[in-house]
Amino acid sequence: MANSVRVDIRKLDHLMNVVGELALVRSAIGRIVDRFKVESMHRQSLQDLDRIGRGFERQLSELRTGILDVRMVPLGQVFNKLARVVRQAARERDKQVRLVVTGANTEVDKLIVEELTDPLMHLIRNAIDHGIESADARTRVAKPAEGTLALNAYHKGSNVVIEVEDDGGGMNAHKLREAAVSRGLLSADAGHELTRQEMLNLVFLPGLTTSSEITDMSGRGVGMDVVKTNILRMGGMISVASEQGIGTKITVTLPITLAIIRALIVTVASRAFALPITVVREAIPYDPREVRSIQGRDVITLRGKTLAICDLARLFGFRRSNRGEGRFVVVGSMGNRELGFVVDQLVGQEDVIIKALGKSLSAVNGFAGATDLGDQEVALVLDAPALFTEYFDGPDALLALETRL
Amino acid sequence: MRTTAQKATLAPGLDSGSGAVAVLAVLAGAEAYGFPLSAVREILVPPPLTEVPRAPEHFLGVISVRGQIITLIDLPKMLNLEVEQTEPYGRVLLVDNGEELIGVAVDRVIQVYRMESDQIEFASSMGADLSEYVVGIGRVPSQSSADTEDMLILIDPVSLLGGMK
Numbered sequence: 001m002a003n004s005v006r007v008d009i010r011k012l013d014h015l016m017n018v019v020g021e022l023a024l025v026r027s028a029i030g031r032i033v034d035r036f037k038v039e040s041m042h043r044q045s046l047q048d049l050d051r052i053g054r055g056f057e058r059q060l061s062e063l064r065t066g067i068l069d070v071r072m073v074p075l076g077q078v079f080n081k082l083a084r085v086v087r088q089a090a091r092e093r094d095k096q097v098r099l100v101v102t103g104a105n106t107e108v109d110k111l112i113v114e115e116l117t118d119p120l121m122h123l124i125r126n127a128i129d130h131g132i133e134s135a136d137a138r139t140r141v142a143k144p145a146e147g148t149l150a151l152n153a154y155h156k157g158s159n160v161v162i163e164v165e166d167d168g169g170g171m172n173a174h175k176l177r178e179a180a181v182s183r184g185l186l187s188a189d190a191g192h193e194l195t196r197q198e199m200l201n202l203v204f205l206p207g208l209t210t211s212s213e214i215t216d217m218s219g220r221g222v223g224m225d226v227v228k229t230n231i232l233r234m235g236g237m238i239s240v241a242s243e244q245g246i247g248t249k250i251t252v253t254l255p256i257t258l259a260i261i262r263a264l265i266v267t268v269a270s271r272a273f274a275l276p277i278t279v280v281r282e283a284i285p286y287d288p289r290e291v292r293s294i295q296g297r298d299v300i301t302l303r304g305k306t307l308a309i310c311d312l313a314r315l316f317g318f319r320r321s322n323r324g325e326g327r328f329v330v331v332g333s334m335g336n337r338e339l340g341f342v343v344d345q346l347v348g349q350e351d352v353i354i355k356a357l358g359k360s361l362s363a364v365n366g367f368a369g370a371t372d373l374g375d376q377e378v379a380l381v382l383d384a385p386a387l388f389t390e391y392f393d394g395p396d397a398l399l400a401l402e403t404r405l
Numbered sequence: 406m407r408t409t410a411q412k413a414t415l416a417p418g419l420d421s422g423s424g425a426v427a428v429l430a431v432l433a434g435a436e437a438y439g440f441p442l443s444a445v446r447e448i449l450v451p452p453p454l455t456e457v458p459r460a461p462e463h464f465l466g467v468i469s470v471r472g473q474i475i476t477l478i479d480l481p482k483m484l485n486l487e488v489e490q491t492e493p494y495g496r497v498l499l500v501d502n503g504e505e506l507i508g509v510a511v512d513r514v515i516q517v518y519r520m521e522s523d524q525i526e527f528a529s530s531m532g533a534d535l536s537e538y539v540v541g542i543g544r545v546p547s548q549s550s551a552d553t554e555d556m557l558i559l560i561d562p563v564s565l566l567g568g569m570k
Binding site: 017020021024271272315316317318355356357358359360361364365366367369370372375376377378379380 | 452453455456457458459460464467468469471472473474475476478504505506507
């Protein structure tokens, strides 16, 4: 600790911009070399220049990795704060709670750590307020009097997963449904068709959170929609699993860094877009003849399973010139959901630096930022969580749910 | 808070009645606009534009300026004027409010004027239904004939950038 420095994160952003600049300079030099190659005069010198250029590029990517590395901090920083919250909440509620932490060394981007404290604090308070039972109640059902709250963090690909798990009373899915129906968030008919998991997911609905009545009944739902919104804003996902009498596990999945991602570059109506590779499962040729419509939603069948597809050109209001030949479906997956994005061309994979869109454009939904592809060409980075939510949970999605039933 | 910012950006010297302010006059969609020169960081040949789907109409899209992503706006549309930004626009102004750089598409740059306060009619005193982005109207000697005056719509960069909806 004695050998560490505190750095303003904006300084790192600035360095990252400089690296981006250098990369552009490097590609400009590369193009000049290519031009000279055609004229093929000083062959040897050109080869040397080419070689030096490649070395330069390697160093540059190391520099970039280095800067990103500086931004990383262990999650333990947040977990320490949370340990205090656990002790305090347990005392207030007169419950016995043991906190078990694993993966405190897991590193994530500083910005994410800062944004993460509030949502995690919320989840922990929920678990202690409503999840873990009193010592008496626990003893009655032959559970140890002391409840266990587990906080687990680990890396999974280029994501970091954080689980908040308690061995409390679990959530009552049917009561959640009743609450949603009585609040008018769901029609009674639609409610009957829900699977157990879908009922549990209702806990994230805004509006299910406001009433104290629901909190007493179902035990959950205080500000869970806010937690979800915060997590989605960071490009993450949140899911819930719960068994009555056994406990509840909330799983938060977040990108390790917000600054740089590996992306699949695609084109839609001649415009380039970047799709974070973490959500891309595969890309398959698109055949318009295979498209079926179910309640106004386009679907295709992929290996015997129904896959909802979303034509990005239509979503963004672009007019296409051709009639759909040679297009692709990029299959995206988040959590247990899958959605196919119809695109025109697959350009390739690239490491891209995500730059935020200006404050003026922050209200526009569906884009996580933009990235410079070189030559001043800008590709918008698709905000996959937002698009998934819009498709599956948006106002239109609810409508589709109602009409399906 | 915005009113103090307005004064600060356009004319620190104007309130005291002395001193002039440098105003960059530009033409956009057949109207002439004035920006406080102090807020204009750069004048660019338009870089390639990437449109942003679903953005309000007055946003033309985003451009990349030395690795920085900058929002480009259509000034006449922003001010709800009937005239449209003629395409292709000739220049991009990079305007700063201390918080965000924003690109403003214009047809061409006219010139820099030094304006005294008596050349400016402030929107507050005119009582007209002016856009919130407008500080007032400036009168400058006409370029075409010596006897007449041209009018500049003076833009408040702070509200333009910060108050954008």
